[in-house]
Amino acid sequence: DKPEDLKPRSPVVTVLGHVDHGKTTLLDSIRNTKVTTGEAGGITQHIGAYQVRANENKITFIDTPGHAAFTAMRARGAQVTDIAILVVAADDGVMPQTVEAINHVKAAGVPIIVAVNKIDRPTANVDKIKQEMANYNLVPEEWGGDTVFAEVSALKGEGIDNLLEMIVLVSEMQELKANPNALASGTVIESKLDKGRGPVATVLIRRGTLHVGDSIASGTAYGKVRAMINDKGKNIKKAKPSTPVEILGLSEAPQAGESFRVMENDKTARNLAQQKLNKDKNELMQNNSAVSLDDLFKSIQEGEIKDLNIIVKADVQGSCEAIKHSLEKLSDEKVNVKVIHTGVGAVNENDVMLASASSAIIIGFNVRPDTSAQKTAKKDGVDLRLYRIIYDAIEDVKKAMQGLLE
Ligand code: GTP
Ligand code: NA
Numbered sequence: 001d002k003p004e005d006l007k008p009r010s011p012v013v014t015v016l017g018h019v020d021h022g023k024t025t026l027l028d029s030i031r032n033t034k035v036t037t038g039e040a041g042g043i044t045q046h047i048g049a050y051q052v053r054a055n056e057n058k059i060t061f062i063d064t065p066g067h068a069a070f071t072a073m074r075a076r077g078a079q080v081t082d083i084a085i086l087v088v089a090a091d092d093g094v095m096p097q098t099v100e101a102i103n104h105v106k107a108a109g110v111p112i113i114v115a116v117n118k119i120d121r122p123t124a125n126v127d128k129i130k131q132e133m134a135n136y137n138l139v140p141e142e143w144g145g146d147t148v149f150a151e152v153s154a155l156k157g158e159g160i161d162n163l164l165e166m167i168v169l170v171s172e173m174q175e176l177k178a179n180p181n182a183l184a185s186g187t188v189i190e191s192k193l194d195k196g197r198g199p200v201a202t203v204l205i206r207r208g209t210l211h212v213g214d215s216i217a218s219g220t221a222y223g224k225v226r227a228m229i230n231d232k233g234k235n236i237k238k239a240k241p242s243t244p245v246e247i248l249g250l251s252e253a254p255q256a257g258e259s260f261r262v263m264e265n266d267k268t269a270r271n272l273a274q275q276k277l278n279k280d281k282n283e284l285m286q287n288n289s290a291v292s293l294d295d296l297f298k299s300i301q302e303g304e305i306k307d308l309n310i311i312v313k314a315d316v317q318g319s320c321e322a323i324k325h326s327l328e329k330l331s332d333e334k335v336n337v338k339v340i341h342t343g344v345g346a347v348n349e350n351d352v353m354l355a356s357a358s359s360a361i362i363i364g365f366n367v368r369p370d371t372s373a374q375k376t377a378k379k380d381g382v383d384l385r386l387y388r389i390i391y392d393a394i395e396d397v398k399k400a401m402q403g404l405l406e
């Protein structure tokens with residue numbers, strides 16, 4: 001882009017921190033909403049994106065889950081952001097996912113504002129939090145450092161205006177700009193397959209303006225934008241840089257974290273997606289580092305593996321436990337069968353990422369993988385097997401251990 005094409009854009013601010021330290025409540029307080037009360041178990045399980053007006057400034061906020069299982073979402077949030085808000089509960093302290101978030105943000109190289117939350121709690125100790133943060137090189141300004149700390153009570157709405165002011169100040173120093181007159185491009189921050197609406201992608205626009213009717217490509221997904229919905233649930237016709245929107249009309253749910261771009265027409269969009277698909281296929285064929293039941297015996301013979309890691313997903317908890325117990329009993333002097341994770345429900349992307357990271361195979365019992373899990377498993381070469389009868393699953397693992405799997 002030429003300098004004269006660049007126009008100011010609003011900052012994208014990602015909220016990160018340990019589980020239950022108050023990220024969603026903070027955004028509820030800023031937006032005057034009640035997202036937290038509708039969350040299952042009070043735990044955020046997806047990325048939420050919202051645009052808020054603070055005086056004459058707009059700010060885009062991205063909420064992320066703090067539960068240990070959602071590492072990829074925190075990493076993704078840190079990657080798309082201009083500023084990170086690190087929420088730490090004043091009555092708790094720096095916890096594992098606080099540290100993880102600090103690392104993601106440092107890797108992304110974006111400025112951090114520390115929001116010390118829950119200051120209304122009788123056991124709140126702001127100085128202790130500052131001390132702990134200083135150990136991670138986040139030293140408050142009043143101690144001679146350069147990290148902005150804001151003390152807030154998300155629940156009581158205290159310190160919120162001050163926090164917003166800090167965000168505006170930090171973002172003004174960044175002089176954020178984008179060309180609004182180009183073909184749009186950006187990042188997919190979430191996607192799902194909706195029963196009624198088909199593939200739905202939540203995208204964050206980085207450059208250009210996205211219009212209904214635009215032809216887009218994102219990974220192996222492509223299509224014409226059929227409808228666009230903003231964070232207030234309203235249908236809109238166009239969206240500018242830094243805006244989060246849901247888009248409908250894609251051929252499949254694109255992977256979260258994937259980039260997207262508007263192409264000249266349907267055909268060029270489809271071609272780009274097709275190229276990506278071919279590339280994925282080639283990589284998959286070359287990738288033989290992942291474990292699969294098929295080549296398990298070979299790996300055992302060659303002394304390459306001793307642990308067979310398994311993830312079990314089932315329709316009911318009882319089956320998980322039964323399968324775990326039966327599989328682990330198969331362990332012998334050559335192979336240690338270890339069920340590293342069990343869960344009730346469809347095989348999802350987190351399961352596949354866990355399998356990929358720990359060279360595990362996934363066994364689904366009376367459940368199916370969701371679309372993104374299927375795609376990621378294919379891409380990462382993760383062996384994913386579905387069974388309806390427990391005995392069949394056990395037999396397959398047993399046969400694989402003896403080199404008899406057909
Ligand atoms: P995850 O998304 O699951 O990681 O949690 P979160 O960080 O979004 O925390 P959430 O907003 O769900 O809040 C967790 C709990 O802390 C809820 O019961 C909130 O009501 C409570 N809480 C949040 N902020 C405050 C605060 O400022 N003061 C007090 N006393 N409680 C708070
Ligand atoms: Na929570």
Ligand code: MG
Pocket residue numbers: 023024025043044063064065066
């Ligand atoms: Mg939350």
